Amino acid sequence: MARAKQYNEQQVIEKAMSLFWRNGYESTSVRMLEKEMGINQFSIYASFGSKHGVFLESLKCYKSKINSVFEKLQNGTDGVNDIKAFFYDSVEMPAKMGELDNKGCLLTNTYNEFANNEDQLIQIQMKEFMDDLKTVFIQKLSVNSLKDKATIEKQANYLLLAKHGLAAASRVNNKQEIDDYIELTFSNI
Amino acid sequence: MARAKQYNEQQVIEKAMSLFWRNGYESTSVRMLEKEMGINQFSIYASFGSKHGVFLESLKCYKSKINSVFEKLQNGTDGVNDIKAFFYDSVEMPAKMGELDNKGCLLTNTYNEFANNEDQLIQIQMKEFMDDLKTVFIQKLSVNSLKDKATIEKQANYLLLAKHGLAAASRVNNKQEIDDYIELTFSNI
DNA sequence: AATATATCTAAGCACTAGCTTAGTTTATGG
DNA sequence: CCATAAACTAAGCTAGTGCTTAGATATATT
Numbered sequence: 001m002a003r004a005k006q007y008n009e010q011q012v013i014e015k016a017m018s019l020f021w022r023n024g025y026e027s028t029s030v031r032m033l034e035k036e037m038g039i040n041q042f043s044i045y046a047s048f049g050s051k052h053g054v055f056l057e058s059l060k061c062y063k064s065k066i067n068s069v070f071e072k073l074q075n076g077t078d079g080v081n082d083i084k085a086f087f088y089d090s091v092e093m094p095a096k097m098g099e100l101d102n103k104g105c106l107l108t109n110t111y112n113e114f115a116n117n118e119d120q121l122i123q124i125q126m127k128e129f130m131d132d133l134k135t136v137f138i139q140k141l142s143v144n145s146l147k148d149k150a151t152i153e154k155q156a157n158y159l160l161l162a163k164h165g166l167a168a169a170s171r172v173n174n175k176q177e178i179d180d181y182i183e184l185t186f187s188n189i
Numbered sequence: 190m191a192r193a194k195q196y197n198e199q200q201v202i203e204k205a206m207s208l209f210w211r212n213g214y215e216s217t218s219v220r221m222l223e224k225e226m227g228i229n230q231f232s233i234y235a236s237f238g239s240k241h242g243v244f245l246e247s248l249k250c251y252k253s254k255i256n257s258v259f260e261k262l263q264n265g266t267d268g269v270n271d272i273k274a275f276f277y278d279s280v281e282m283p284a285k286m287g288e289l290d291n292k293g294c295l296l297t298n299t300y301n302e303f304a305n306n307e308d309q310l311i312q313i314q315m316k317e318f319m320d321d322l323k324t325v326f327i328q329k330l331s332v333n334s335l336k337d338k339a340t341i342e343k344q345a346n347y348l349l350l351a352k353h354g355l356a357a358a359s360r361v362n363n364k365q366e367i368d369d370y371i372e373l374t375f376s377n378i
Numbered sequence: 379a380a381t382a383t384a385t386c387t388a389a390g391c392a393c394t395a396g397c398t399t400a401g402t403t404t405a406t407g408g
Numbered sequence: 409c410c411a412t413a414a415a416c417t418a419a420g421c422t423a424g425t426g427c428t429t430a431g432a433t434a435t436a437t438t
Contacts, residue, residue, distance in 0.1 A: 002404080002405065002406065002407095002412070002413040002414035002415075003403080003404045003405050003406080003413080003414050003415045003416080004404090004405070004406090004414085004415080005414090005415070006404095006415075006416080022305070023305075026215060026216065027215070029394075029395065029396080030395075030396060030397080031394085031395085031396095039416090040415095040416065040417065040418085041396090041397075041398090041418095042398085042399090042415080042416065042417075042418090043415075043416070045396095045397070045398080046414095046415080046416095050396080050397080051395095051396065051397090103305075111361075112301055112357060115357075115360045115361055116211070116212075116292070116360065154369045154372075154373065155373065157362075157366045157369050157370065158369055158370050158373040158374070161354055161355070161358045161362065161366070161370045162351075162354065162370075164354060164357065164358060165350055165351065165353060165354020165355070165357065165358070166350070166354070168301060168353065168354065168357060169350045169353065169354070171304050171305065172300075172304055173346075173350065177346045177350070180343045180346050180347060181346065181347050181350045181351075184343065184344065184347040184377070185347070187377045188373050188374065188376045188377040192383080192384050192385045192386080192433075192434045192435050192436085193384085193385080193434090193435075193436090194384090194385070195385075195386080195434095218424075218425065218426080219425075219426055219427075220424085220425085220426095228386090229385095229386060229387065229388085230387095230388095230426090230427075230428090231385080231386065231387075231388090231428085231429090232385075232386070234426095234427070234428080235384095235385080235386095239426080239427080240425095240426065240427090
């Protein structure tokens with residue numbers, strides 16, 4: 001055997017995630033990652049292969065961080081109210097994760113930044129994320145409901161776009177505006 | 190006098206606008222602008238001073254292009270229905286402007302790209318755009334309405350965020366999803 | 379036609395990007 | 409205690425960024 005790594009890959013990825021979250025993918029340089037992660041470029045490339053590789057790991061890391069919120073939504077038994085609570089949880093998540101000002105949702109930010117990009121790996125991650133969300137929304141909307149399938153589908157699409165818009169808005173708008181938005185969004189359901 | 194310019198500044202700005210619209214600010218390089226505008230870098234800098242200057246002119250150009258839609262909203266006499274029509278008009282606008290696939294709204298895209306940026310000139314343009322929209326929304330919501338001021342304010346904020354989310358969604362989602370979203374958005378206003 | 383002056387071309391500037399590599403340091407198994 | 413192999417440092421690579429400039433070109437006026 002030889003020398004052991006002087007950093008923990010999980011730990012440095014969390015720092016990378018935070019940086020990508022703040023700046024987006026393109027605006028984050030490998031030099032910035034070096035400083036934030038506290039390791040040399042060589043180590044970054046040895047552990048993750050490329051800047052792109054660091055980003056994919058950061059997305060995974062983010063997903064695991066928000067998993068508790070998503071599980072709470074899945075395990076809820078209160079139908080639409082669970083979705084509404086999920087909206088509130090999502091907005092409050094960044095603060096609870098220790099981010100000072102609100103950077104929105106890393107996945108949604110990425111979705112926007114890569115909207116017209118042909119990066120397959122990212123597109124797949126994004127589609128997976130959106131599809132999972134839609135599936136749960138449909139399930140929640142069906143609880144104790146007499147709505148027909150078409151209505152539920154429409155409402156799920158509506159909430160998916162609303163959730164997406166909310167994540168973007170949370171980067172700019174204040175709490176009152178956000179709360180008003182959520183309340184009015186669900187008054188239509 | 191001497192040699193005359195061999196290009197029309199308005200014409201080349203329209204091409205620049207189209208390019209910025211497709212790629213965003215950062216992802217558009219001066220070399221790309223050269224090709225798209227059909228003029229040399231020297232001419233770009235002689236006419237507009239900087240890449241940033243080209244972008245500001247492109248935003249102005251875009252604003253004038255969408256002005257007809259905004260005027261239609263202002264001149265309407267049908268209250269909330271005018272806002273709803275404005276939502277539909279906004280989504281259909283890119284196609285009518287000859288853009289092949291939907292790039293959303295250049296102003297909204299810019300708003301997102303510069304959300305955490307300290308560029309003052311851009312921030313002012315964006316704030317102006319949002320404030321104008323909110324003012325008209327409030328005015329339209331007040332037509333033939335018994336709603337109190339607080340309700341109108343809430344609904345205006347709600348519609349502003351919804352319009353913002355819609356512009357982002359229009360880059361990715363299909364017509365059916367977009368239409369469903371607009372219909373549900375206005376179902377309780 | 380000659381001159382003056384603005385436009386245009388293309389090469390080049392300093393800087394940053396993502397990534398690589400030569401060479402040094404460090405810890406472990408024999 | 410030394411050889412080995414991985415981790416580390418720092419310098420450097422190519423390509424691309426926004427922007428500038430020296431020099432060639434074209435045209436309206438004298």
